[in-house]
Structure formats: C-alpha cells, structure tokens
Amino acid sequence: MDATPVWFMRQAGRYMEEYRSLRKKHSILELAKTPELACEVTLQPIRRFPIDAAILFADILLPIEPLGLKLSFSPGPTISNPVRTDKDVAALREATAAAELGFVYDAVRLIRRELAGKVPLIGFAGAPYTVASYMVEGGPSKNYQRVKGMMTDRPDLWNKLMLKVRRVTAEYLKAQAAAGAQALQLFDSWIGDLSPDQYRRYVRPHSAWVLKEISKCGVPVISFGTGTNGFLEDFAEAGGDVIGVDWRIDLDAARKRLGKRPVQGNLDPVLLFSNKKVLKAAVKDVLDRNGGRKGHIFNLGHGILPTTPIDNVEAVVNWVHELSAR
C-alpha cells in the first residue's frame, strides 16, 4: 500500500500488557541489556499493530555506564556520580565505551533475524546535549541550571565533555548500523529548554559532528528534538535526512520552514487519551497539514505515555494508513 508510514516513539512500553508483564520480572536495564528480552520487547508492538518500523528497545542513557557513571532508575533515571568537575570529565572512558555495549548490537542482530524483513529496524541514541545534560544534572532537571552553567561559565570544560560524549554517540550508532539497524534516530529530548543562541553556540557543532559521522553508515538518519520551534532552521542545518518535530508546531509551518527536507511527526501524545472522534480528527489534521506531500513519516511529538489506551494506538496506525492511502 502506498501510504504515509507510521511508527511511534516508545512504541514498546508500559501501555502494552505484554510489556508490563515482562517488567514485573525485569528492570528496565535488565530488559535493555539482555538481547533476547530487548528483542522480545521490540517485537511486541510489531505483533500487535501494522506499524511500519520497529525501533530498538534501549535507553538513551545506556552509553553513560561504560563511560564510568552509575545509573539507576527509581523510577526516573538517577546518576549517583554526576559529571561536574575537570576531574569528572577527565575520568570518562570514551575510548572504550561504545565497544562495551555489545549487548545492544547483539539485540540488533537478533531483532533483524526475527523481523525477517517484515519491517525495517530503527536504531537510536540520545543526542549529545540530552545525554550530557543527564550526566551533569544527575537526572531529569527542571531548569537545567548546572548544565547551562557549565556551558556558559566553563565552555572549555563543556567542550571537553561534549567531545567525549559525541564520540561515544557516533561510535554507538555506527555499531548499531553495522549490526543491522536500517535507520538511525538521534533523540534530543531536552534541547527545547535552550535559547536559540545556547543551541547554536554550545550544542549544534557537536550534534552536527555526530550527524555527519553517522551519515557515512549509508542508512537514513532521523534527527528529532522537542521544542525546536525557536531554532528549527538551525536544527535542520545540523544534519539528518529527516527532521522530527514535536506537537508544539503546526506541521505545515514546519514543512514550510524545512523546505524539501522530509519531516517526522507530530501528534500530541496526550491526544491518545481522547475519544475516537477527537483522535481521528487530530490524525487527519496532521495529515491534512502535510497536504499529501511525500516525505512525511507519521509519529507522535514525543513518546507514547505509559497509561495510553492500546486500542487508540492501534486506531491511529489504521487511520494513518487509510487516510493517507494514495
């Protein structure tokens, strides 16, 4: 069928009973670090819905453990030894970190074998800023005071940190592609809190470096960020074959600003809690704003929320295919 492809960020997750049942027995890190379990979780939504891509089950913070950080989930991520000083940055083991994530590459190989060509597999990593912000803040943050402070008051230290983080990020993604990932997504979940100037000065050079490095893998690259409205053109200039946007922008406005670049998005994940009539109208609105153009991948503006009704997820997949059929 020639229709707009659709997949969902966090499509393997708590909204699925089969996922919750596995989570009763295993922590998130156990799931992510055991190739058979990561494969099982990755495939759960593929068995349920006619979605057009699988996305590797993993966590964007996996690379920080081999860098030397102590990560736990309670339930949000917490890092007991955050990176704040020259000594902390110097101690990061960036040369060997990507090689220590073999369980991820094993999962990629296993998933590819199990998928047997049914749908492509997307690999992913957190973008350098988002990963570094967790590393510096020690967990999620309200105002990103520490990470912004390092940028502005210690740009030399910030740069050293980002050089290390970006190296791991690129090597990690290249290894996923080498293991069989057929597309790669770079997730910059927290850049929306930056001013355009902060993004351009302290973040874009490093994202652009990663995007250039992984462009050599020969697979399509999706560059996704939330809250990029204030610097969308700059964000797109950093690279990526497809630009992912959140729900805070009209899709037609995003397409206009991005020119011919393919776009991914952008239904508000909260709309998946609405009734079917509202939800269908919202799906149609996104498609209408795309206006039948090629180069649109339907997705949410961020990940599926944990208590989302599963039949609404299924309905969205079907509506996207029906309403966009050419």
Add this chain to the structure above:
Amino acid sequence: MDATPVWFMRQAGRYMEEYRSLRKKHSILELAKTPELACEVTLQPIRRFPIDAAILFADILLPIEPLGLKLSFSPGPTISNPVRTDKDVAALREATAAAELGFVYDAVRLIRRELAGKVPLIGFAGAPYTVASYMVEGGPSKNYQRVKGMMTDRPDLWNKLMLKVRRVTAEYLKAQAAAGAQALQLFDSWIGDLSPDQYRRYVRPHSAWVLKEISKCGVPVISFGTGTNGFLEDFAEAGGDVIGVDWRIDLDAARKRLGKRPVQGNLDPVLLFSNKKVLKAAVKDVLDRNGGRKGHIFNLGHGILPTTPIDNVEAVVNWVHELSAR
C-alpha cells in the same frame, strides 16, 4: 534617563534575604492576603535596585479560593478538590469571587501610596488557561493530561469552566486597575505545552475576551506566555498592548513576527547564575537583537529563580540602563 525600562517577573522573591526572612514567619498565602505584608514584599526590590516598575506581590491562584477550591502550598500549589466533573464546574462561585479578593485591592492602594509615584505598579493575574489547568489537574502537571482531556472530550464542560474562570480573571484585573494598578499583566505560564491548534481552538477565545475586557481599564496590558513560539502570531492576535516572550525565541525573530507591537523579554533566568562577563554579554545580546527600537521592555523569559545571586540581578538592571541609554 531615556533607556530601555527593566523589571523582572518574580522580582519579589526568595533570592532576596529580606523576603526569606519574612517567609520564615509567614506562609506565601499569609503574605499575599495581608496588605501590609504584600506591600512590604512588593517594595523590597524597589528599595534595592533602580528597576522601572513594581509588580504586585500575589499568587496567580488566589482567585481559585473564592471560586470554592482548597489551595495549599507544599511547597508547590496543591488543590485538594480539583475541578473535573459537571458538578465541580457548576459549584464554582464565579459571580462573587473577584469581590472576595479585597485584600489584593487594599494591597494595591497601599503600595501606590508607599511608592508615591517613584515607579509604576503593575497588577497581574494568571490567564484563564493556566489557572484552569491548575484547577483541573489539582497542581502542577507534567503532561496536562486531564486538562487537555477535558478540552477535547468535554468541550462543552471546558467552555463552561473557561467562561467562569475568564469572568473572575477580568473582574479581578479591573478591580486592581480601579484600586490603582497602572499596568496589568496576564500570565499564561503553561500554554507552551499546547499544540497551536489546541491554543487557537480552546484557549485563545477566552484569553481574547479577558484582554478585550481589561483593555477598557485605560492602562497598558502585557500579555505574557511561555513557549508561544509555535503560535506567536495567534497569541498576539488575542490582544494586549505588549507581548511578553520567553527565552526560547530570538528577540529579533519575535519582533519581526510581531510587527510594530511592543515586546517584553527575554533573558533566560538561568543566565543569572553565570559569571558577570557571560551575563553582561547575554544582556547585550538581547538589547542588540532589539536593535535600539522603541517598544522594548527588558525582562526575563520567566520568573527569577529562588537561589539567584542578588548582585547579578542588580548588575542586569544597571547594564540594561547603561547599554540602552540613548
């Protein structure tokens, strides 16, 4: 001196020792409900810095108590009887609520007398969406799932709620102006999480109604919202003499999109933790992006954070005046 005027959202707050010392003896609600204390707190930053306006010390949730809700701070606001059903909305006492906030109007009169014309006094209220989102969610929210759900799945109920909230909001602001407030600001702190479509459909009509009502007061009105990048033109169309923007947009881009409309903003509050060199460059960047045009009020992109170093606040006031002197 002919220079860009400057004041700060939450300029009376925990970053000041004299405020913290009063807060040891009184709760936020006690401060806000006792005209002498509200006056004292309002004047504290005026005594310290050569800022160009005083802003009434109050809380955007004050009007929800006379509406019938039970509000406490622990330390964030919590509402023990949130508004979720037809019965909850029907029970709201919007006809009498604004009249029950006499302590605010008394504070306005007292502050005006104490200021004795030194600087103008700005009154304020939360915008209908932000206040309603607290009322429905019962406190701050991560995803605004309940309030968005009411909008989309019960637009009739949402409309009834917003008609009540907007009435109180307009009456409350009119009474502040009648008591002597020389400008009014409508704060829409949480609209940045809405999609442009949600804003236009469920929020703008009610904000526009309030802005039109209070335009009759004969004082300038500032309409401030965070995260309005995706619908700034729509936000401006709703009304207000001055449009306040956060730090997630370049000020020159905002001015371009807003045409001749005066603008307020937009330094990232987190930059007030940076060293003086960085902070001064950031202040200069905002002023440079304004490009010497009239119609700019310097402010932060949101409120001053509680642990902000006070000498940085003072430095910003002085730099704005020096660097913009004509």
